[in-house]
Amino acid sequence: MKKLIVLLFISFSFLFSQVFAQTISVEAKVDTSQYLIGDLIHFSITAEYSHEIKLLKPVIKEGLKNLEILSIDEPIVSEENGKKLSRFNFILSKYDSGSVIIPQINLFYLVGRDTADAKLLNLSKSELINNSKVRVIQTNPVNFRVNLVQVDFKKDIKDVKGPIKIPYNWMELLLYILTALLIIGILFYIYHKYKKKKSGTTEEKKIILPPHITALNELRKLREEGLWQQGLIKEYHSKITEIIRTYFSERFNLPALEMTTADTLSMLMKNKETEIILETTKNFLTNADLVKFAKFIPVKSLNEEMMQQAEKIVNRTKEIVTVIPQEVEHV
Amino acid sequence: MVDITAINEKIKQESAFIDLLLKEIGKVIVGQKDMVEKLIIGLLGNGHVLLEGVPGLAKTLAIKSLSSAMEAKFQRIQFTPDLLPADLIGTMIYNQKDGEFTIKKGPIFANFILADEINRAPAKVQSALLEAMQEKQITIGAETFKLEEPFIVLATQNPIEQEGTYPLPEAQIDRFMLKVKITYPNKEEELLILRKNVASDFPQINPVVKTEDILNARKLMQEVYIDEKIEKYILNIVFATRSPKEYGLDNLSELINYGASPRASIYLALGAKAMAFIRRRGYVIPEDVRGICQDVLRHRIAVTYEAEAEDITSENMIEEILNKIEVP
Structure with a gap:
């Protein structure tokens, strides 16, 4: 009886150990055993393990150091027959011929309560090896061969193949044309809408005055400001010359604002219409230069004389046409 | 308060030597008034001048004439590929008699240096010269010598025959106050040149100006x-070379690699004063x-490849x- 009880205990223990065992198995393989140089080698590691096990990411770089790792896919985790299945896919390549052995690769895993320990999940390789809670299982070594491309030296050398002609894909072409037409249409619409909006909002009409009227108005305003009477002599001379230079720019189409006195005078000399005011302009600009750049303080009469000279320059060179202020749309 | 009338009067008296100088140089140099004027501006502005022009435009003659018209020490240095810095600044020579090293000063110890065809010497020689230009002192061995004032370097280079030359780097060319470009004389001027040169008595230049006159000026x-x-006008011009877009010159922003340095502003002001x-x-x-602008700025604006390709200078x-x- 006693013997029977011992036998039963041993049998039950064995049975339970089989049912609740924390089992894990791994397999490493490649898609074929023969490759040509530069071929893509599809290498995978498949681990099958029970739910009590947590598999850590494999450390494979050292094992594959003789091979070029082209890509590492995210692990695929699935469940089959009540067990977990993790598959790690790698695409490798090799540029030397010969026999290749991918050595056994360590797969680390945790069991039972240790799987909940977050610290264990982020251990380095050396820590993984030295940690007693981390268990390890090794894959099988994988053999394959990388062959050279066979060249038949007896055959003649052939030229490189020419570019392959791809037949026109009319549907694709049509799609491009339609897209281009659509873009042109949208741009045309936006442009018209913008133009319409701009012309619609600025319908206010501006009266374009002849240059001499503008200049005389500006001179009148300057006189009213009474700058030199307030001691702002330099400002007065700067403004008065600016008005005359602007007048020259508009009346004779000269870039007088960007020209020096000498340049302005030499340009005016070339114009028959300005002959009569050449001497006055010379005095006017030279006197202004003295005040502006040489700290020259003119007598009061000269300030007034400057205004008279300015008016004379404008009046004597104004366009002799009957000017009817016309209303034009400002675009 | 600045008394302009008094300054004007003073200048009229003190600048009389310029007429003498121009007259004396005019004895041998026909035309090229602008070049001679720019040389005097360099002299007054205490800046060095680089003359560029094709061979035969009297660059060297103009500089020689200017220095001959002054009572000053002149040295001409022909820059060649085998020139060494010691040939320029001097060196230490071992004296066997007393067993000591003595200093042998180079040709740079003069008032006027004509660095002829400066771009024909390698960078180390150019550097030695340009250092002297900047510091106005020379160090030989452990001893430093101040160069006598006025010290002015007048360099020449020709824009053709670039083979076997060492173009001056931008940082070094910036040390020249002016880069004057010389063009061909007109027909009348060339006729005079021809007559002067075939005549048996080529005029001689006499010293008419003293170095003190220049220092006083x-x-x-x-x-x-x-x-x-x-001053603001000068700054606007210089800044427009750096940020053309801000001045409505959008087209230039793609053509300028980098604009003029602050040295340009300084030399523009000095040049305008001169x-x-x-x-x-x-x-x-x-x-x-405006009169000095091209000469001060032309070598201080670096153009892009796009500008070069489009022949925009x-x-x-x-x-x-x-x-x-x-x-x-």
């Missing part, structure tokens, strides 16, 4: 009044700035800038 030139408006001085004026006007850009910046 330099002192007086400091008194030439430059108004704030002119220009006013030789025009017998005690104050600077925009014409003075820094001169074209300066012209455009001047036509855009409003004159005060």
